[in-house]
Amino acid sequence: MVEIKPNVTSCNDNQELMLSLMNFSKYGALSQIMVMQALEHYTQEIIRDEEEILKKVEEDKKDGKRAFVNMESWIGVAKEIKEKSDKFYNRYNLKK
Numbered sequence: 001m002v003e004i005k006p007n008v009t010s011c012n013d014n015q016e017l018m019l020s021l022m023n024f025s026k027y028g029a030l031s032q033i034m035v036m037q038a039l040e041h042y043t044q045e046i047i048r049d050e051e052e053i054l055k056k057v058e059e060d061k062k063d064g065k066r067a068f069v070n071m072e073s074w075i076g077v078a079k080e081i082k083e084k085s086d087k088f089y090n091r092y093n094l095k096k
Contacts, residue, residue: 040085046078 002015006024011017018035025031046053057071085091 036085039081043078043082043085046075047082050075 002019004019004023005011005016006020008017008020011020022032022035053071053075057067060067
């Protein structure tokens with residue numbers, strides 16, 4: 001079980017940091033809304049720009065450049081997060 005720590009400097013990993021950000025804020029539950037909105041916004045941006053991202057990856061490969069993260073997987077995880085969030089928030093009439 002992950003320990004929720006009020007001081008972010010004592011967090012050992014990203015999971016502890018996220019729990020701390022969402023549970024210890026002088027703004028209360030508003031911090032949870034901010035984190036979830038940021039996650040939703042970013043995943044939608046990645047999904048929206050999928051073709052452009054993959055095109056850039058191919059261009060970069062031609063120039064001998066490699067991404068730090070496999071972008072196909074990055075896009076896949078964005079879609080997975082969106083799907084899980086949509087299920088959690090009961091958003092069923094979605095474009096696929």
